Amino acid sequence: MASTSTSVQAPGRSVWDGGVSPMGASYGKLMMWFFLLSDAFTFSALLITYGLVRSAHPGYEGDIELFQFSQAWWPVPEKVFEAIPFFEGLNAPLVFVGLMTFILIMSSVTMVLAVEAGHRMDRAAVEKWMLWTILGGLTFLSCQAWEWSHFIHGAHHGPSVAEGTKYFGASLSQNQYGPPDFAAFFFFITGFHGFHVFSGVCLNFLIYYNTVMGVYDRRGHYEMVEKVGLYWHFVDLVWVFVFTFFYLV
Amino acid sequence: MAHSEEHHTPVTVIPPDKEKIKKLWTVALILLMITVLEFIVAFSVPHQYEATRVTIFILMTIVKAAYIVGEFMHLRHEAKVLIWSILIPMVFVIWMLVAFVYEGMAIFNLRY
Known part of the structure; x- marks a missing residue:
């Protein structure tokens, strides 16, 4: 015993020589961190490219009350995303996307509570909080499905027609809200984020299943909950940025 | 095998630390409050002051990101x-x- 403790501190040996975790985190957690770092670059590239294309288009200059959709300028987001389900025609700018933000933050909290319960080896609590997290993820995905559907089909009333064309809703080549790039970025950015949420829900379910089957009790630790938790918080983090740069600015 | 031995080891559940859980909910509350503030700014600061609006939004986003990465993802304590x-x-x-x-x-x- 004495020989192993002295060999670590022997001259010429450092924490990086093996046998210990220099960053104080397990291999799996570290790899999740670096995966998330690379994923952050991907999302940054998407959002920054949105910034490039948006700043290459004219913005709307006039009175916001008189705003109309046009191919000539980039739309004001709060005028595009102003509908909520079941209340057709009600003008509720950004309310629905605010609700989606609320749902995702709440599911992030339930996830962190699941991680906390995992540290305490409390299987019942992990199961409970994982279920809430999965529910939050599914609710978010449903909201996004409705939002996409509404965006694609378009509004049936109000000034919603671009000059000369009677085009409702949006496709990759044309949309009623503004320049074609606007809808393309909407689909790409929220779609890529939505796909991450979907993968997150699948992973969360896998963890939930393993917890119920007692895999982590047998293993002696709940580190998998922590690793997938990191991923789930990252999805929430990305949404914070999408919310700001796509819906608010 | 070691595997089946582990199966029968009883798991000791540590009781929850109320302070720690309360802290997590506080972070969640802060995140929600900042989001509400963003809404208030979005509809109270007129669009003519675009630079002010954008600056406020970006600052609030960074604060939110710091709380999520620092507390929820636990990076601050690594x-x-x-x-x-x-x-x-x-x-x-x-x-x-x-x-x-x-x-x-x-x-x-x-x-x-």
Whole structure:
């Protein structure tokens, strides 16, 4: 015993020589961190490219009350995303996307509570909080499905027609809200984020299943909950940025 | 086998630490309050002050991001070398942001 403790501190040996975790985190957690770092670059590239294309288009200059959709300028987001389900025609700018933000933050909290319960080896609590997290993820995905559907089909009333064309809703080549790039970025950015949420829900379910089957009790630790938790918080983090740069600015 | 032996080891559940859980809910509350504030700014600061609006939104987003990464993802409590390994590469994102938005404005000036 004495020989192993002295060999670590022997001259010429450092924490990086093996046998210990220099960053104080397990291999799996570290790899999740670096995966998330690379994923952050991907999302940054998407959002920054949105910034490039948006700043290459004219913005709307006039009175916001008189705003109309046009191919000539980039739309004001709060005028595009102003509908909520079941209340057709009600003008509720950004309310629905605010609700989606609320749902995702709440599911992030339930996830962190699941991680906390995992540290305490409390299987019942992990199961409970994982279920809430999965529910939050599914609710978010449903909201996004409705939002996409509404965006694609378009509004049936109000000034919603671009000059000369009677085009409702949006496709990759044309949309009623503004320049074609606007809808393309909407689909790409929220779609890529939505796909991450979907993968997150699948992973969360896998963890939930393993917890119920007692895999982590047998293993002696709940580190998998922590690793997938990191991923789930990252999805929430990305949404914070999408919310700001796509819906608010 | 070691595997089946582990199966019968009873698991000791540690009781929850009320303080710790309360702290997590506080972070959640802060995140929600900032989001509500963003809404208030979005509908109270007129669109003429676009620069002010954007600055406020970006600052609030950074605060939210710091809470999510620092507390929920627990990065604030990790080893220093891990914190810097994650934060320093963000320099590339900032550089890309500045370069691309500058480029976008140059394209705008060429077009219009």
